[in-house]
Amino acid sequence: MSxxxxxxxxxxxxxxxxKTPNAEAANLLGGSASYASIAASYYTSPVHLVGIIGKDFPKEHVELFNSKGITLDGVERSEGDSFSWSGEYHENMNDRTTRQVDINVLENWSxxxxxxxxxxPVVVLANMSPENQLQMLDACTGAKFxxxxxxxxxxxxxxxxxxxVLKRIDLLVINESEAREFVGTSNLIVAGRRLLGKGPKHVVIKLGEFGAILFTANGTSSPRLFRCAAFPLTEVADPTGAGDSFLGALAGYLASTGQAEYSFEDIRQAVVQGSVVASFTCEAFSTRRLQTLSRSQIDERLAFLKSITHWP
Known part of the structure; x- marks a missing residue:
């Protein structure tokens, strides 16, 4: 029982x-829900994973979920092949090219x-088709946030x-290029306001290596804002999944409070947690760094981030 x-x-x-400019790795654990669930597991329990895998899904990835206490009752096992993605990052590590996508078991997934x-009570619709997101929303009978x-x-x-989907959610997380595309403006402050107008009470626009901006509706034309910096990294090995880790840590932190509702201050703190956890993901391929974290390591980065962004 949850x-x-x-x-x-x-x-x-x-x-x-x-593949990155410096290295290459295959058969890695990937997927939006994979990163998000591992990130959330550092904050709360239980973390329930919902998705679908194929007959070729590596056993070690399943064992990793188990080791993090992530429940797999909601993970469907199919006789088809697993969803797979192949991509290459370029020199600046911000731009990437998708080389191959094999939808496989996702094609007819319900x-x-x-x-x-x-x-x-806390439901996370990580990146998947809006149709699948709506199916999950309909099935999550206890959703509070x-x-x-x-x-x-x-x-x-x-x-x-x-x-x-936007009309039925509380918080939208979206990256800056997609926010601009979605609402047709290059100005991110305007974009945040327009996204709030589509239904969610809160919007977080991810800025990659520059952090994130939180917008919270407050009944006026000027929403409350919070600008969060990213943790400064000297090296980036693989940014895949950083945004999903951000999402999972944010949601895990909120769930850990056990509250029925969240204030602007609660969500602001959750954004900071997400920013810090995402920084770890960038330091190694796949979930290799994310899966080895300790709470003390997270807390150390939180303290450092506060020290370089706070003033009297």
Whole structure:
């Protein structure tokens, strides 16, 4: 039975092949829900994972989820091949080219949420099709606070369904280029306000290596704002999954409070947690750094980030 601090995370679970200017690795754990669930596990329990994997999904990845206490009752096992993604990062590590995407088991996937985990109060709709996000929303009967992510593909090919999602969520997380594309402006402050107008009470625009901006509606034309810096890294090995880790840590932190509602201050703190955890993900391929964290390491980075961004 789920508890008041439970979080349920649905999205893709993938096998990745990543190439950077300095290295290359294959058969990596990937997918939006994979990163998000591991990040959330540092803050709260239980973390329920919802997704689909194929017959070729590596056993060691399943064992990793188990080792983090992530429940897999909501993960469907298919006889097909797992969703896989192959990409290459360029010199600045911000731009990447997708080399190959094999949809495989995702093609006809319909989200199923077992009743035993459907009462989790915090629901995370990690990056997946808006149709799948709506299916999950319908099944999560205990939802009190819903966080969703999206991407440029869904903005382009599933815009109407995406707008349905926005009307039913509390917090939207989106990166800066997608925010600009979605609402048709290059100004991120204007973009944040326009996104609030589409339904969510809160919007977080991710700025990559420059942090994030939180917008919270307050009944006026000027929403409350919070600008969070990113933790400064001297080296970036693989930024894949950093945004998903941000999402999971944010949601995990909120769930850990056990509250029914969250203030602007609560969500502001959650954004900072997300920013710090995302920084670890960038330091190694896949979840290799993310999966080895300790709370003390997270707390050290939180303290350092505060020291370089705070003034009297």
């Amino acid at each position: 508890t008041s601090s439970a979080v349920i995370i649905g999205g893709t679970i993938a096998i990745d092949h990543v 989200v199923k949420v077992p009743a035993t985990i459907a009462d989790a 819903v966080v969703a992510d999206t991407m440029d593909l869904w903005i382009a090919i599933a815009n109407e369904k995406l707008h349905e």
